[in-house]
Amino acid sequence: MLAGLKALFSGTKQLRKIFRQMYVIGARSFFLIALIAAFTGMVLGLQGYYTLVKFGAEGMLGALIALSLIMELGPVLAAIMVAGRAGSAMAAEIGVMRISDQIDALTVMDIDPLGYLVSPRIAASLITFPLLTALFDVIGILGGYVSGVIMLGMNGGVYFYRIDTSVVWHDVSGGFIKSLVFALIVSSISCFQGYFAHMRRDGVGPVAVGNATTSAVVTSCILILVADYILTSFLL
Amino acid sequence: MTQGAWDIRLENLKLGYGDTVVLHDVAATLPGGKISVILGGSGGGKTTLLRHILGLSRPLAGKIYLGGHDIFALPDKEFRRLRRSMGVLFQDGALLGGLTLAENVGLSLYEHTNLRFDDIRGLVLHKLSLVGLEDFADYYPNQLSGGMRKRAGLARALATDPPLLLCDEPTSGLDPINAAQMDALLLAMREQYPDMTIVSVSHDLASLYNIADHVLVLNSGTVAFSGSLEELKNTDDPFLRRFLDRKADRVPAAAARNPELAPKVRAALDAWLSR
Numbered sequence: 001m002l003a004g005l006k007a008l009f010s011g012t013k014q015l016r017k018i019f020r021q022m023y024v025i026g027a028r029s030f031f032l033i034a035l036i037a038a039f040t041g042m043v044l045g046l047q048g049y050y051t052l053v054k055f056g057a058e059g060m061l062g063a064l065i066a067l068s069l070i071m072e073l074g075p076v077l078a079a080i081m082v083a084g085r086a087g088s089a090m091a092a093e094i095g096v097m098r099i100s101d102q103i104d105a106l107t108v109m110d111i112d113p114l115g116y117l118v119s120p121r122i123a124a125s126l127i128t129f130p131l132l133t134a135l136f137d138v139i140g141i142l143g144g145y146v147s148g149v150i151m152l153g154m155n156g157g158v159y160f161y162r163i164d165t166s167v168v169w170h171d172v173s174g175g176f177i178k179s180l181v182f183a184l185i186v187s188s189i190s191c192f193q194g195y196f197a198h199m200r201r202d203g204v205g206p207v208a209v210g211n212a213t214t215s216a217v218v219t220s221c222i223l224i225l226v227a228d229y230i231l232t233s234f235l236l
Numbered sequence: 237m238t239q240g241a242w243d244i245r246l247e248n249l250k251l252g253y254g255d256t257v258v259l260h261d262v263a264a265t266l267p268g269g270k271i272s273v274i275l276g277g278s279g280g281g282k283t284t285l286l287r288h289i290l291g292l293s294r295p296l297a298g299k300i301y302l303g304g305h306d307i308f309a310l311p312d313k314e315f316r317r318l319r320r321s322m323g324v325l326f327q328d329g330a331l332l333g334g335l336t337l338a339e340n341v342g343l344s345l346y347e348h349t350n351l352r353f354d355d356i357r358g359l360v361l362h363k364l365s366l367v368g369l370e371d372f373a374d375y376y377p378n379q380l381s382g383g384m385r386k387r388a389g390l391a392r393a394l395a396t397d398p399p400l401l402l403c404d405e406p407t408s409g410l411d412p413i414n415a416a417q418m419d420a421l422l423l424a425m426r427e428q429y430p431d432m433t434i435v436s437v438s439h440d441l442a443s444l445y446n447i448a449d450h451v452l453v454l455n456s457g458t459v460a461f462s463g464s465l466e467e468l469k470n471t472d473d474p475f476l477r478r479f480l481d482r483k484a485d486r487v488p489a490a491a492a493r494n495p496e497l498a499p500k501v502r503a504a505l506d507a508w509l510s511r
Contacts, residue, residue, distance in 0.1 A: 101330035108324045109344040110316050
């Protein structure tokens with residue numbers, strides 16, 4: 001990971017590759033993130049409303065949804081979704097390049113494979129994960145509005161007022177710090193698994209690439225949850 | 237850096253991966269400015285030797301000299317400079333799947349110079365025309381046949397007019413006309429660049445007779461022959477004669493007997509075939 005980050009500053013042709021990866025990781029994950037966020041927010045709205053109404057506190061629904069999404073669910077679910085979609089693609093693409101001599105071809109052309117393949121993916125992840133997390137938060141809050149206000153008849157003004165009064169900058173920055181850490185985890189694990197697919201002991205050739213892809217997603221998801229617990233304990 | 241044609245000197249090499257020794261006691265010199273063909277059976281260590289010459293793997297023992305430089309004793313920076321002077325055609329072309337042929341061929345120029353890709357395109361089209369692919373410059377590798385990918389790989393290897401050109405099985409998988417074209421291209425390179433050292437790994441005898449100045453034959457994990465093509469043709473070594481005359485080592489006993497399938501297997505097979 002460090003070599004990949006170091007190589008980020010070694011070349012002058014990195015911007016184009018970073019933009020391309022931002023498209024692959026960020027733009028192409030847009031609809032998936034939007035869909036998951038909308039339904040997550042709607043479910044939170046339903047569950048939250050019926051729980052809070054028992055205590056006569058349904059007016060707090062906006063705060064419940066916003067804080068849950070911004071501090072916890074937004075960064076975690078967005079990262080897990082992107083790990084499944086873009087992380088697996090990173091591991092598979094780099095793995096195929098490894099077993100078909102494409103990485104060796106880069107090496108003999110004196111093109112640093114880490115600078116060419118890994119650095120742009122890490123940089124693009126660091127840029128796109130916070131943006132996707134913000135998108136997840138906003139659409140999730142709107143999803144909660146749909147189920148809480150439009151479907152269950154709660155007052156819309158109260159919904160947004162509670163969000164406005166309960167969410168502070170510390171909550172937002174905490175969510176973004178998490179998303180940056182998750183970006184590093186997903187991109188570096190996925191690139192690592194693909195880059196060393198040829199050294200796997202559980203298979204060779206296409207089987208190794210498949211196993212590397214699976215490992216990339218599983219390891220990323222586990223580390224996201226572990227890192228989430230550690231970060232939360234520091235941020236709270 | 238080295239001037240003139242580059243010799244490749246292999247000194248007491250022992251090559252392998254981990255505990256597996258693929259080649260041992262490899263000692264030979266591939267002369268500079270000539271076309272050397274590394275010949276041998278499938279799985280005989282030809283590609284392994286090529287990977288070590290490229291510096292992609294380290295030998296278990298011994299040394300490799302390129303133009304007088306012990307490549308594994310050079311500082312990393314010097315070795316990378318040396319490797320810039322190599323053009324490599326990998327076995328299946330190894331073109332980057334996300335780039336067009338033109339981008340693949342111009343990649344090293346784009347990455348290492350300040351030229352814009354539009355400026356590089358003229359040279360790229362020239363290199364592609366050498367291999368008959370100028371009309372496919374904007375195609376992606378997966379839109380082409382295996383032979384076309386291989387020819388594009390050669391165009392990429394030639395992009396920087398390297399003093400050392402290494403080709404891994406350049407004619408395998410090509411039809412006779414394209415194989416002959418590949419041979420003609422390598423011969424043209426030798427004519428055009430007298431200082432270019434060309435090493436071709438192959439088991440294609442027709443190609444060997446077409447292009448080779450020098451031949452290195454690998455067998456049983458070591459060097460069976462190193463010398464000129466004429467010397468090879470006149471050899472009376474039993475293995476080399478069998479290899480050159482395409483004579484089978486022995487007919488496998490099982491194939492000679494053509495044994496009957498076990499009744500149970502025969503019945504299952506017949507049932508499936510008649511289904």
